[in-house]
Amino acid sequence: MGWRIRGAALAAAALGLLATTAFAQEDRGPVEVYIPYTQFTLANGLNVIVHEDRSLPVASVNLWYHVGSKNEKPGRTGFAHLFEHIMFEGSAHVPEGDFDNLLEAAGGVNNGSTGNDRTNYWENIPANALELALWLEADRLGFLLETMTQEKLDLQRDVVKNERRQGVDNQPYGNAFETVYENLYPADHPYHWPVIGSMDDLSAATLDDVKAFFRTYYAPNNASLSIAGDVSLSRVRALVGKYFADIPSGPPIPTVDVPDATLAADRPVVLEDAVQLPRLYVAWHAPKVFTDEDAALDVLASVLTEGKSSRLYKRLVYDEQIAQDVSAFQDGQELAGTFWIIATAKPDVGLERIATAIREELDRVVSGGVAAAERERAVNGVETDFVRSLERVGGFGGKADRLNEYHFLAGTPGWARKDLDRYRRVTEGGLADVARRWLAGVPAVWLSVVPEGRPELAASAAGTEGEVRP
Amino acid sequence: MMASWTALSLAGCASVAYTSSDPGEGTPASITVGPGGSPSGRGRTGTDRTTVPTVGAPESMEMPEIQDYELDNGLRVVLVERHALPLVSLELQFRGGASAHEPRLAGLASLTADMLDEGTSTRSALQIGDAVDLLGASLSSTAGYDASQLRLLVLRTHFEAALDIVADVVVHPTFPEAELERLRRERLARVIQRSDVPAALADDAFAEVLYGDGHPYGVSLLGTKESLESLTRDEVVAFHHARCAPGQGALIVAGDVTREALDSMLTRAFSGWTGRGQDPPAPPGHVAAAQRTIYLVDKPGATQSEVRVGRVAADRRTDAYYSLAVANTVLGGSFTSRLNSKLREEKGYTYGAGSYFDLRRFPGPFQASAAVATPVTDSAVAEFVQEIDRMHEEAVPAPELDRARNYLALRLPQRFESLDDVVGRLSELVLYGVPLDFYSGYVAGVEAVDARETLAVASEYLRTSGMAIVIAGDRASIEEPLRALGLGPVVVLEPRAPSQAGG
Numbered sequence: 020m021g022w023r024i025r026g027a028a029l030a031a032a033a034l035g036l037l038a039t040t041a042f043a044q045e046d047r048g049p050v051e052v053y054i055p056y057t058q059f060t061l062a063n064g065l066n067v068i069v070h071e072d073r074s075l076p077v078a079s080v081n082l083w084y085h086v087g088s089k090n091e092k093p094g095r096t097g098f099a100h101l102f103e104h105i106m107f108e109g110s111a112h113v114p115e116g117d118f119d120n121l122l123e124a125a126g127g128v129n130n131g132s133t134g135n136d137r138t139n140y141w142e143n144i145p146a147n148a149l150e151l152a153l154w155l156e157a158d159r160l161g162f163l164l165e166t167m168t169q170e171k172l173d174l175q176r177d178v179v180k181n182e183r184r185q186g187v188d189n190q191p192y193g194n195a196f197e198t199v200y201e202n203l204y205p206a207d208h209p210y211h212w213p214v215i216g217s218m219d220d221l222s223a224a225t226l227d228d229v230k231a232f233f234r235t236y237y238a239p240n241n242a243s244l245s246i247a248g249d250v251s252l253s254r255v256r257a258l259v260g261k262y263f264a265d266i267p268s269g270p271p272i273p274t275v276d277v278p279d280a281t282l283a284a285d286r287p288v289v290l291e292d293a294v295q296l297p298r299l300y301v302a303w304h305a306p307k308v309f310t311d312e313d314a315a316l317d318v319l320a321s322v323l324t325e326g327k328s329s330r331l332y333k334r335l336v337y338d339e340q341i342a343q344d345v346s347a348f349q350d351g352q353e354l355a356g357t358f359w360i361i362a363t364a365k366p367d368v369g370l371e372r373i374a375t376a377i378r379e380e381l382d383r384v385v386s387g388g389v390a391a392a393e394r395e396r397a398v399n400g401v402e403t404d405f406v407r408s409l410e411r412v413g414g415f416g417g418k419a420d421r422l423n424e425y426h427f428l429a430g431t432p433g434w435a436r437k438d439l440d441r442y443r444r445v446t447e448g449g450l451a452d453v454a455r456r457w458l459a460g461v462p463a464v465w466l467s468v469v470p471e472g473r474p475e476l477a478a479s480a481a482g483t484e485g486e487v488r489p
Numbered sequence: 490m491m492a493s494w495t496a497l498s499l500a501g502c503a504s505v506a507y508t509s510s511d512p513g514e515g516t517p518a519s520i521t522v523g524p525g526g527s528p529s530g531r532g533r534t535g536t537d538r539t540t541v542p543t544v545g546a547p548e549s550m551e552m553p554e555i556q557d558y559e560l561d562n563g564l565r566v567v568l569v570e571r572h573a574l575p576l577v578s579l580e581l582q583f584r585g586g587a588s589a590h591e592p593r594l595a596g597l598a599s600l601t602a603d604m605l606d607e608g609t610s611t612r613s614a615l616q617i618g619d620a621v622d623l624l625g626a627s628l629s630s631t632a633g634y635d636a637s638q639l640r641l642l643v644l645r646t647h648f649e650a651a652l653d654i655v656a657d658v659v660v661h662p663t664f665p666e667a668e669l670e671r672l673r674r675e676r677l678a679r680v681i682q683r684s685d686v687p688a689a690l691a692d693d694a695f696a697e698v699l700y701g702d703g704h705p706y707g708v709s710l711l712g713t714k715e716s717l718e719s720l721t722r723d724e725v726v727a728f729h730h731a732r733c734a735p736g737q738g739a740l741i742v743a744g745d746v747t748r749e750a751l752d753s754m755l756t757r758a759f760s761g762w763t764g765r766g767q768d769p770p771a772p773p774g775h776v777a778a779a780q781r782t783i784y785l786v787d788k789p790g791a792t793q794s795e796v797r798v799g800r801v802a803a804d805r806r807t808d809a810y811y812s813l814a815v816a817n818t819v820l821g822g823s824f825t826s827r828l829n830s831k832l833r834e835e836k837g838y839t840y841g842a843g844s845y846f847d848l849r850r851f852p853g854p855f856q857a858s859a860a861v862a863t864p865v866t867d868s869a870v871a872e873f874v875q876e877i878d879r880m881h882e883e884a885v886p887a888p889e890l891d892r893a894r895n896y897l898a899l900r901l902p903q904r905f906e907s908l909d910d911v912v913g914r915l916s917e918l919v920l921y922g923v924p925l926d927f928y929s930g931y932v933a934g935v936e937a938v939d940a941r942e943t944l945a946v947a948s949e950y951l952r953t954s955g956m957a958i959v960i961a962g963d964r965a966s967i968e969e970p971l972r973a974l975g976l977g978p979v980v981v982l983e984p985r986a987p988s989q990a991g992g
Contacts, residue, residue, distance in 0.1 A: 050575070050644070074573055075550060075903075075906060076547065076549070076902050077903050112538045116830075116834070119825045121541060123823055123824065123892055123896045124895050125895065125899065126547070126899020126900045126903075127899075127900075128900065128903070145547050145548070145902065145903075146548060147544055147545045147547050148544045150543075151541065151544055153542075154538065154541070158538060162538070174835075175837075176837075177838075178833055179840075181793070181838070181840040181861070181862055182840040184793045184860070184862060185839075185840050185860045186840075189687055189791055189792045189860070190686070191682075191685040249548075262536060262538075265536060293685065293790065294685050295681050295682070295684070295685055296678065296681065326618045326621075326622045327615050328618060333615075337671070343675065343678045343679070343682070365678055366678060392619075392623070395623065396622035397622075399623060399624065399625030400622060401625075402625055402644070403576075403625035403626065403627070403644055406575065407907075410574060410576075410906060410908065411906050413903075
């Protein structure tokens with residue numbers, strides 16, 4: 020599809036959180052990043068962030084709700100995301116279909132996404148359509164249920180089931196991520212189940228669930244509105260007051276508290292799939308988002324798999340040529356983080372060889388350390404990405420979105436500089452430290468996805484009994 | 490040459506079709522709040538939510554000027570200076586791409602592009618990679634149907650050093666045999682991987698059905714098992730020599746660099762690089778429109794069917810550019826388009842449906858597509874056919890046409906937000922020989938399209954009687970229902986990719 024598809028259910032692992040935002044640079048000096056902003060709170064608890072950028076006549080309205088699949092109940096997995104879809108289907112003063120009709124007629128595009136921790140919505144618009152976007156967002160925050168129907172729920176349930184088919188069931192390796200999560204996190208941990216949910220749970224969702232979920236989580240006191248682009252602060256204040264101030268607060272939001280999850284021993288898992296090349300997914304428990312160790316593991320991921328001379332790429336793909344590809348990433352989230360290494364084997368290569376190489380290379384980071392040049396290459400790439408992310412005011416990862424992310428997950432929208440500083444503080448010794456503390460010899464899920472009928476290609480994982488799943 | 494592209498005015502746009510009569514637009518609301526403060530009036534404030542806020546006239550967008558000139562060696566340079574962020578984005582393009590080699594050499598253009606950073610007379614593959622990474626730059630090279638393209642994004646402070654690497658890989662590549670063999674094996678495995686992906690099966694079959702394997706647009710850019718096993722280093726070297734010459738190239742740059750600085754860097758980095766190269770070959774013969782036929786690619790057990798409906802349509806320089814753009818926006822080019830509204834929002838058959846005209850140097854495909862649930866495959870195909878044909882059967886109603894025109898015209902500034910956006914827009918104009926002031930007339934061009942014109946282009950290009958319908962899905966479930974539709978013959982395609990990995 021050459022255009023937007025809304026309602027992306029972001030698997031936690033799909034969120035490579037390279038942080039970012041605004042900026043200034045002394046010639047040849049270090050890059051400075053910041054996104055200037057004004058923040059205020061309405062009496063109903065709505066947090067508002069405004070960033071003026073007059074370089075083009077465009078603006079973005081971005082609204083985060085602090086609710087995601089982590090807030091779901093057993094038997095209703097996938098509900099936060101299904102609810103996100105329903106948010107586009109009209110509200111008391113916006114007939115079904117007009118949310119999109121009005122925005123497109125004004126030259127706007129919009130989208131939303133759901134993750135484990137949060138749900139976000141945005142409209143990228145010509146600056147003159149600011150009031151329209153705010154009116155639309157306010158109406159679905161304040162007046163969604165007045166026109167909610169069983170038909171809307173049923174229709175979007177079908178759409179979401181197709182989203183699951185397209186992204187999971189009908190994709191090679193499509194079940195891998197959710198299989199890893201269900202093995203890495205215990206059943207009572209909210210990262211145990213996938214954001215997209217199960218087909219059975221999607222089928223079970225009722226209109227009462229929609230109403231209860233809305234009343235619990237979709238309240239101004241659980242939301243943050245970020246507006247960036249060619250706007251004036253005074254006009255934003257006026258319009259936000261006009262459309263949002265009289266929407267009542269909701270009750271306090273239930274908190275989700277879970278103990279840190281751990282694995283007692285390596286957990287090998289085998290999945291047979293309609294694929295021809297075996298692929299290994301290794302996942303460890305890792306630090307939460309925006310911690311220093313989260314940044315260090317992000318850098319370590321680059322040292323392992325970014326660039327031809329990165330440790331694992333060079334060994335597996337370039338020198339030995341037993342892997343087709345290899346990637347690593349740190350996925351820090353609100354309640355916990357996960358560190359991933361994923362490698363696809365060449366035809367007929369057993370995954371045990373790749374697993375062995377991964378163990379050896381992690382051990383080598385711990386015992387032999389990391390060279391200054393390796394660290395420097397990785398951090399320089401991060402700096403460029405920071406500057407690059409200041410180019411757009413809207414969309415996923417644009418400045419409005421980033422301000423909201425910092426607000427919710429770092430405690431202040433003005434965290435860009437501190438975010439980049441986390442990376443600059445990473446030392447060679449720190450990289451060896453996080454490898455030792457979180458990865459090398461630490462129990463992990465070792466998922467082998469192998470062609471149907473070829474279980475002998477799976478990795479065994481060190482000294483533990485294999486568990487074969489259908 | 491100096492194209493005038495400043496002050497791109499959006500003022501000619503019709504205002505939004507959905508306007509209200511609310512006279513209060515522009516009047517500040519009575520409630521204001523301060524940081525940490527509270528609104529001056531709480532509770533129900535009497536805000537009128539029943540009328541849609543008026544959207545005023547759009548603002549003009551100021552575009553920087555485009556500097557368009559030639560270096561002494563014949564290389565065209567197109568520069569847009571933008572100094573807001575200390576970044577530079579660059580593309581070095583060479584005309585030709587996969588259209589410039591015989592179709593039987595499938596994969597040659599993209600393999601040659603991949604080989605550029607695998608070794609030069611002074612740097613090994615690993616040294617090139619390390620040097621690029623140390624600069625925090627991203628460098629990639631690819632080949633499409635009509636051009637080979639090398640792209641760079643880098644901080645301003647490292648631009649000159651990165652440009653040296655770009656020049657090195659383009660002017661002095663050595664195409665080491667060992668690296669070529671590594672990439673050959675990697676591609677052969679990618680061909681296998683591709684055959685596991687239902688969408689890729691449908692895309693490849695669609696291209697082959699439309700163009701045949703004697704046309705460059707009909708064969709895989711990646712290459713096939715047969716072609717990849719037989720491509721030689723000599724062919725790679727010869728292709729590079731013919732294509733990657735300044736006389737075939739253009740350099741498009743946007744970002745924090747001045748003309749003066751750029752010229753001095755280019756002169757140094759590309760010193761001694763000359764050559765006319767070979768002009769890309771003449772267009773292949775006309776491809777006849779097909780009789781409506783359903784082609785099936787079996788993907789046993791698939792829970793969705795990947796559907797592609799289309800035909801060979803227009804090239805990038807078509808006179809009907811704006812009419813095609815507006816017609817496609819109505820049909821499948823936006824979220825509220827007919828295909829998405831029908832197949833997703835009304836029927837729930839899919840996560841998303843859309844369409845586009847892929848305008849290339851020679852007539853490219855029109856394609857409508859969706860991944861639909863297996864049990865509704867026949868119903869979905871029937872809806873595709875009905876919605877596509879409706880475009881030529883009846884005129885588009887005024888509100889729908891207004892919305893489509895505004896969606897295209899008013900979104901224009903958003904399409905120039907990043908440096909890569911600017912380079913991408915200009916790259917297309919340069920490649921297809923479109924005047925660089927194209928976007929100065931874009932809004933007027935879109936707004937001038939009327940229902941008669943969309944009907945005319947639909948009549949020419951959007952009749953399903955001349956279209957192929959390609960479906961990758963579970964044959965056992967979908968074949969009989971598809972035959973029962975009576976839309977045309979059903980042909981089952983044999984998979985061309987290897988069905989089993991290795992030996």
